[in-house]
Amino acid sequence: MGMKNFDDIFDHIGGFGLYQFGLFTVTCYINTLMSFxxxxxxxxSLTPPHWCSPPPEFTSANLTNEEIKKLTIPINENGEYHKCKRYDINFTEEFDLHKNIGNDTSWPTTTCDHGITYNFSLYYPTITSELNWVCDEDWKPSFAQSLFFVGSVFGCQIFGYMADKYGRLPAIVLSNTIGGIAGVASAFANSFIIFTILRFIVGMVFDSHLSIIYMLMLEYVSSEYRSVVANVPIMIFLTLGMVILPWMAIGLGDWRWLTVIIHFPHCICILLIWIIPESMRWNISKGNVDNAVKTLKAAAKVNKKTLSEDFIEDFKAYAISSKEGEKKVTILDLLKTPNLRKRFILLICMWLVIQLTYDGHMRNTENIGTNVFITFTMSGLIELPADLVTIFSMDWLGRRHTTVWSLVLSGVASLIISLFRPDQDMAILVTAMVGRFLITMAINVGMQYQCEVIPTVSRGQGTGAIHTLGFAFSFFSPYIVYLSKFKFWLPYFVMGLLSIAGGLACLGLPETLQESLPDTLEDGENAFAQQPCCYNPFNRKKSKDKTESNENGVDNAVYEDSHL
Known part of the structure; x- marks a missing residue:
């Protein structure tokens, strides 16, 4: 019998063997680098605690730093020392007059004209403290991060096109190598312009260096393994990267060394060109049948499987017919037919919301709790159980229900935060972590969802476009977090509304659980078309199990022999 679809090969080479494990290992490695x-x-670019440096006359004063702060720095409306103002008086005259440590709130104030003093007792020198990106220049760290996302807007399209035009492997190697070089160069930046240009370049390759190998890995495993291999690298290795990152920063104690160490490992990925295979699906779509057959045989050999000559001929016939029936594909082809268009637009809406709210939750960890390093570590540790729950949820509830409910409930948790008082630190922290847990589930399933809905011939361009728009939307996440300067709950209120709206929109997506990946545009248009609006894959699995049980009863030798 001839091949009906690409996934038939897994009956002959194995759905997940040693060959696929090699790809899985590389994906785990790159997940750690992506976290960094x-x-x-x-x-x-963390901003250490800071205040205005005192006038020169205090250099010879026999006063502690706390006494000098109390004398020279006004108190703001929150009862804290002002970060960017000092009293503008003749301190020598006033200090000699009063002979005590204190101040007068009626004294005039001025800016930090004698420089900035930083407290490094918990923090360490960062580019923010080195170049004084505080007070009137406190917009620079957020702007640099926003340009990182602008770079991703361009990079996703460039490398997504490259992945479909020239292959998954060249795109993976080139994106990692460029990102590593630009990242290391960032450590030697000594101006805002140079730093932002280099971060723009790192942003160009940031998403592509993971998403393309993620896509390649999913193309090499059978449907029953997709949820596990898609989420375990994130669950363990991305989590590991997040947990150790803050303590690496503290241990190194310098932003330049941190920058070199977290980016240099990307350069090692140039070796992948000799380690991992090109996509068989991509080779077939480009008519490279001999290369696809060569990879098929290599996979079977490594997995200790034997391929019959009949199957190899069936595979060649399938590959040739798939190429002959396919035309040149562009991103616009995803918008030409009704089902693909609807799904593509909904995937875009889903990812816009997920990307913005996930990034917002992560950035706002600096504004909750009393120690950013501990809070960030807690936030990272949440990835592990969230990823584990995602794996089981996707294979039980399915992709659609997991996406919808994780987004909606994350939004509800975020809205609840607006009911708390600012001094209810623990309640805010716990509720924020619940929202963070759920949005982590959403981003995990969302990334896999795209690869399963978009057909092979446009998977690179399609996911690239989705991620492009997601990063364009993420440009606003630093500014949503900036709203905390007005009300602590405002960032969560905005993210909550967005999450609920995005979750409800995802009700229009199809369920892809245990479905074959679509290869052609025709597959993408017709796949999942028979699913009703309220389709529940769990009910289908129960029905299937029951049917198989009945069939097994009919074929049972006991019943066959009962007529004797």
Whole structure:
């Protein structure tokens, strides 16, 4: 019998064997690097506690730093020392007059004209403290991070096109190598312009260096393993990267060394060109049948499987017919037919919300709790159980229900935060972590969802476009977090509304659990078309199990022999 679809090969080479495990291992490695790249800039540009340096006459005064602060720095409306103002008086005259440590709130104030003093008792020198990106220049760290996302807007399209045009493997190697070089160069930046240009370049390759190998890995495993291999690298290795990153920063004690160490490992990925295979699906779509057959035989050999000559001929016939029936594909082809268009637009809406709210939750950890390093570590540790729950939820509830409910409930948790008082630190922290847990589930299933809905011929361009728009939307996440300067709950209120709206929109997506990945545009249009609006894959699995049980009863030898 001839091949009906690509996934038939897994009956002959194995759905997940040693060959696929090699890809899985590389994906785990790159997940760790992705964690460093994505969250590293936060620790490169942290703002240590700071205040205005005192006038020169205090250099010879026999006063402690706390006494000098009490004398020279006004108190703001929150009862804290002002970070960017000092009293503008003749301190020598006033100090000699009063002979005590205190101040007068009626004294005039001025800016930090004698420089900034930083407290490094908990923190360490960052580019923010080195270049004084505080007070009137406190917009620079957020702007640099926003340009990182702008770079991703361009990079996703460039490398997504490259993945479909020239292959998954060249795109993976090139994106990691460029990102590693630009990242290391960031450590030697000594101006805002140079730093932002280099972060723009790192942003260009940031998402592509993971999403393309993620896509390649999913193309090499059978449907029953997709949820596990898609989420375990994130669950363990991305979590590991997040947990150790803040303590690496503290241990190194310098943003430049941190920057070098978290980016250099990307350069090692140039070796992948000799380690991992090109996509068989991509080779077939490009008519490279001989290369696809060569990879098929290699996979079977490594997995200790034997391929019959009949199957190899069936595979060649399938590959040739797939190429002959396919035309040149662009991103616009995803918008030409009704089902693909609807799904593509909904996937975009889903990812816009997920990307913005996930990034917002992570950045706002600096504004909750009393220690950013501990809070960030707690937030990272939440990834592990969230990823584990995602795996079981996706295979039980399915992709659609997991996406919808994780987004909606994350939004509800975020809205609840607006009911708390600012001094209810523990309640705010716990509720924020619940929202963070649920949005982590959403981003895990969301990333896999795209690869399962978009057909092979446009998977690179389609996911690239989705991620492009997601990063364009993420440009606003630093500014949503900035709203906390007005009301502590405002960022969560905005993210809550967005999450609920995005979750409800995902009700229009199809269920892909235990479905074959679509290869052609025709597959993408017709796949999942028979699913009703309220389709529940769990009910289908129960029905299928019951049917198989009945069939097994009919074929049972006991019943066959009962007529004797």
């Amino acid at each position: 790249t994505y969250f590293g800039q936060m620790f490169m």
